[in-house]
Amino acid sequence: MGKIGLIFAGQGAQYVGMGKDLFENIPASKEIFNIADRELGYAISEICFNGSEEDINKTENTQPAVLTVSIAALKALEEKGIKADMVAGLSLGEYSALVCSNAIEFEDAVKLVRKRGKFMQEAVPQGVGGMAAILGLDRNKIAQACEESSEKGVVSIANYNCPGQIVIAGEKDALKLACKKAEELGAKRVIELSVSGPFHTKLLKPAADKLFEELKNIQLKEIIIPVITNVTADYIGKKEDVKNLLKEQVMSSVFWEDTINKMLEDGVDTFIEVGPGKALSGFVKKINRKVKIYNVEDINSLNKTIEGLKA
Incomplete structure (x- = not known):
């Protein structure tokens, strides 16, 4: 029997309406949105379900919104008895992976990524830097x-x-x-x-430093499910390493292809992308066409995934 790897969506996967039917149909998912609204002190659920494009694309909203939808989708999957053998997340998605692995409480993570988004936004003035995909x-x-x-x-x-x-x-x-x-x-x-x-470059050092100050206040727990980090494309050895890795991650390259290859090497033959969108599924297909890939972002995709796993 092969292994299941859960992979968590990053920034850029957001869209208006995401998570709404999970909220309406699955009590455990609804509870995640309620916790996020309470911890943040404003209705991130409302921004996810009915917000404007402009609101959902503000980095300080995008990051908690994507994390919340991802963990709501994870709860839906866990209710169906699906367990991961290892987890990873693309950039912001690494926080979802850490919540899934038990290392960080969702309550802490959702406030942390809001600040992370804010710090990243402030680190480099608008228009000074940018990003480009090279194909x-x-x-x-x-x-x-x-x-x-x-x-x-x-x-x-x-x-x-x-x-x-x-x-x-x-x-x-x-x-x-x-x-x-x-x-x-x-x-x-x-x-x-x-x-x-210009995310994931040394220009983000001011954001990394501020984030590290916030991380000092976070209580970490033991990692129950192995997590592969973006920074090294290898497992996080112990919980004490998490804070430094999250600081580094803001200003380091994301080794996503290498991360997926590590999971493949260690026996993962079924990937489930958890959270909004299917960008990561596309990346996995380009890395290895033979593996099974599912995604969970709403009730429909959840049901398809459960059927596929049973088959």
Whole structure:
């Protein structure tokens, strides 16, 4: 029997209406939204279900909203008796993975990611930096393009998503030059991303430092389900490592392709993407076509996943 790996959605997966039918149909999921509203002191549930695009896309709302929907979906899955052998999450999704693993209480995580979103937003003024996806070019050549552009400012690899899709981030001029160089080196396409900052670069150090101050107040618990972290694409050894890794994660590359490969190597043959959207499922397909991939974001996808697992 193969293993089940749960993977949790990151920022960018959000959409208006997400989580609403979980809230309406599953008491354990509803309870998660109620806790989030109470802990945050405002109705994040309302922003998820009926908010404007503008509201849901504000980083300080997006992060708690995606986390809340992900944990609500997790509760729905757990009610059906599904247990993970290991977990991972893309960037923000790592907080959902840590909640799932027992390391962090949801009550703490939801307040923490709201602050994380705020700190990330404030670290680099709007318009100073950005991100771009580079398609169809290997990682060494992309690293070369970034290196050759660094005289214009900070630019580096932010996300190793899957074969043929790597995201770079940095200051506007350096980013522009790196995109041009990537095209010259043979990239099939370069897509500028509509994000508010150069996430997962050293420009986010002020956010990482502020986040670490908040993390000092968080009580961690023992990790029950193994968690693979973005920073190393390897298991978090002990709960004492969590705070440093979450600090690093804000300003380090996300090794997502390597994370999935680690899970595959350790026997995962069934992936369930938990939370809004199906971006991670797409990445997994590009990494390995043979594995089974499901997602849980609403009642329909939950039922499909349970049927698929039974079969």
